[in-house]
Amino acid sequence: MNAVTAIIHRDLLLAMRRKSEVLTALFFFIIVVSLFPLGIGPETALLRTIAPGILWVAALLATMLGLARLFAPDHADGTLEQMVLAPAPLGLLVTGKIIAHWITTGLPLVLLAPVLGIQFDLDSGALGILVVALLLGTPLLSLIGAIGAALTLGVRGGGVLLSVLVLPLYVPALIFGAGAVEAHISGLGAGGHLSLLAALLALAVFFAPWATTAALRIALE
Amino acid sequence: MNAVTAIIHRDLLLAMRRKSEVLTALFFFIIVVSLFPLGIGPETALLRTIAPGILWVAALLATMLGLARLFAPDHADGTLEQMVLAPAPLGLLVTGKIIAHWITTGLPLVLLAPVLGIQFDLDSGALGILVVALLLGTPLLSLIGAIGAALTLGVRGGGVLLSVLVLPLYVPALIFGAGAVEAHISGLGAGGHLSLLAALLALAVFFAPWATTAALRIALE
Amino acid sequence: MLTATGLSCVRGERCLFSGLDLAVEPGEWLHVQGENGAGKTSLLRILASLSPPAEGEIRWENTPIKALAEDYYRDMLFLGHHGAVKEDLTPFENLTLSSKLDGTALDEAAALKALARFGLRGREDLAVRFLSAGQKRRVLLARLAVRQAALWILDEPFTALDVKAVDMLSSLIEEHVKAGGICILTSHQSMPLPNGKVLKI
């Protein structure tokens, strides 16, 4: 347990050392969201219908961009080798890294999403659902993403390959997440979608650290 | 001139060596475009209106992803130092690298876009305009992107910072590019938008390699 | 005691070595020698359990290291070509955080002392990326000095070090071996330390 807090501490420290990185991930989210109206045009009604989809896709992309740096720097400078050789079980360390990743990328997105939602003229009920859905969804994105990051570690063309691997895996989160908000807007309850999202999250919490660990061991062989 | 062809040759060779990277940029484009119907829902009319915007945003993001790797590997392994110290003017070498980047990421997007356009039920006239707009727009994206890539070279948090720098600069290309297709669809001519795009491209061809070179020299100091 | 029997290593279609046996007792050190590309790094990574051998088995205190897993890691310290230092953190942070990961608590004074011992006085709070090549390696040496491990596996530890640092490291190894530790290392320079065995591949 000590090792988990140590690794979370270290990763947060590193994130603070490059504060700009955390902030820019946020701005990336904002910018991507703002690009769509620029490309699509300004009609409010149209934008309101596609808002949940756009917000979720942007959240997906923002999480994904940070993924490439989840293990790669540790791999490049040999820290990952040292983690494998640390006396603490690798699975725990990996969980710690995923938690730190969520705190630095997922959580800020959740907090920011309502503001962007307002720009698309969503009402307060829809905003609430959006936040809950993201709160369930972003840890899921970090967990799934970690598997992809580990699989593409040290592989040529890692960055883009990573997105090709991970984005299809993100589709369920996208469908249920954006679906929840849309269901709410169109008057159906969002409950079903949200509980499915929660179920996926529970599954990932058990499964993803294990798969990530296995992938990391393979990458280092 | 010899040096330019040498560098294009080398970069294309490297791209072939990691074929997967070129392909995955394409796949990224396809996947991002396909995510939207998933997040937004299947109504054809709605999708048709937002198609140009989505295709352009996806093209922007796909180009941007590859940018991080435009100079970074050369920087990391010291090749960039050697380029600066090469007898050929750095500006020429940089132009060569930008051309190679466009051939490996921009051109495939142009070729693929009509296929994806068909999926969104665009008619053949609109598809033609889409291709022309992308043909003018993607080199512009590579040129502007190169400046951002050079500026963020070796900087902490490079990848995400890069997108925050570059995406706002991409906005004019996005507005005129997507605007051209929309203008055509809504019966206005696309000519105005296209000629603006061409003017921007001409401006960038002169200005961008110079700015990129200056940024590279700064990065290496 | 570390023993390996019948190790072989294949890279691509090339067999780097095969049927390699070795045994190193506590209080001994082993100098792995060979030309560039002979397979020294590959051997050391196999001994550190970072990559599996094509054939053969490695035992630590008579138990196969595969079965030991984390217990082996606790006893072993591997320093490879890569520094495993975070460029964005300071030497001090690097040292304390890596020892936390190793599960040993290191107090501030001990960390500062170890850094000062390796000539990093005044650089404790400078991000590692500003350090010179040799200073980066010195951060690793400080780690070597504070981590309690019976088995050291060091791949070219003398790279980039100046004469004084080479001496410091040599005496560090000597101490470690005298105290009953084991050290396996590669280096293209010769090392005049007692109790050394040489393995040529």
Added chain:
Amino acid sequence: MLTATGLSCVRGERCLFSGLDLAVEPGEWLHVQGENGAGKTSLLRILASLSPPAEGEIRWENTPIKALAEDYYRDMLFLGHHGAVKEDLTPFENLTLSSKLDGTALDEAAALKALARFGLRGREDLAVRFLSAGQKRRVLLARLAVRQAALWILDEPFTALDVKAVDMLSSLIEEHVKAGGICILTSHQSMPLPNGKVLKI
């Protein structure tokens, strides 16, 4: 002839050296020595015009190198800590492409000969990332052998090389200097070559 007058170099708030003068004539070589972190790498990068000095001026054949720009680059070859070899390309491709960039055409036979001379026979078509640490450096030595440049600036060129390769490189430098070239290098080992000057910082 390379001369530098009143060079000083500041990193952060630290002044690494100041008022440094040097002059190296054709047929001479200069061994820059100093402890880890003394500023050898910084000096070499300044001489190679990769970073500007805080003060002072560098002249090549009596013209300031700033004014020479590309003409200086044509006469000069810099090998730094980083290999400047592409890990994805083979040694052969690395060699031919880098000489194309230098504006010199290198035919296939010459490239293969240079690689073979440095013990890379049989590895010409293996991507560099599979090579051992020493073999990677040997690719660079091959570049040294084929590139015609009057001034060599080499930062720790002996790193990772085995005894045989160190000898080869030494004789390469000797040849170069005998033929009227200039070589400036850093190394923590001592080098018994004729016509050497030593600069301590």
Added chain:
Amino acid sequence: MSNNKIIHWFKFASPQSFYPLAGKMIPWFWGLTAVFLIPGLWISFFVAPTDFQQGEGYRIIFIHVPAAWMSMFIYLVMATWAGLGLALNTRLSGMMAQALAPTGAIMAFLSLWTGALWGKPMWGAWWVWDARLTSALILFFLYIGFIALQAAIDDARRADKAGAILALVGVVNVPIIYFSVKWWNTLHQGASVSLTKAPTMATTMLWGMLLMALAFWMYSIAVALTRVRAIILEREAHTEWVKELDEVKA
């Protein structure tokens, strides 16, 4: 021109002589801020009549428009300083650009914020993706990019140069975004103050806006000078002249 003259001219561009000069100017600019702000606020709240369409809500205009103007103006000034620094290699220019960026970003933010608070009662939406609004947003992003880039680079000189290139590239972008209004149907009001046409606004409103704009302008100068003094000290911390400063020796 004689060499001496150049040196004389550059003297003011040196941090050493600018530092005390800025110190002397700051109180004056604060004074000017107050001089414009007090009558400006007075007109905004007590003289300008209620708008017959928008009621009292329109009073936001008295900070919205000055903030919007300043955000664009500061960007141009910042880019000019940055460009000068790149061309002439003067140390002070980069510091000025760096000192202006946060103020510009705050102005851009204020124009967005007040615009949003105005939009809700007037248009019924906090935000629309209209060209004017979007271009203000992009301008804000350009500021953020500039600040983030400079923050990410440790070496101050390198940060200055890199920031300068970005600012210059961005400046090409600003008019393009701004004029793209023409290709878009727009909900937002067009420029109603122009040099060529007679103002369409009530004269009291115009006066209020102009006074407030002047106040914002003076404020920006005062803050930027305060910040540049801090930046000068940070960067020149180890020079002799800083060590000789009274406030340091004390």
Added chain:
Amino acid sequence: MNWGSPAEFFAMGGYGLYVWGSFGVCAVLMIVEPILASRRRSDILRSLRRESLADKLDSQ
């Protein structure tokens, strides 16, 4: 004069929230920004003073 009473002034004809929200945030930012800027200067001054003190002690 537009206002009959202070209450009317603060209500802003029903737009109080929007008007005061704008002016309030504007005021806060414009008060905080100069404070932060001068704080930045006093921070660096403090460390400079400490350094010059240390120098003095060294030379003694």
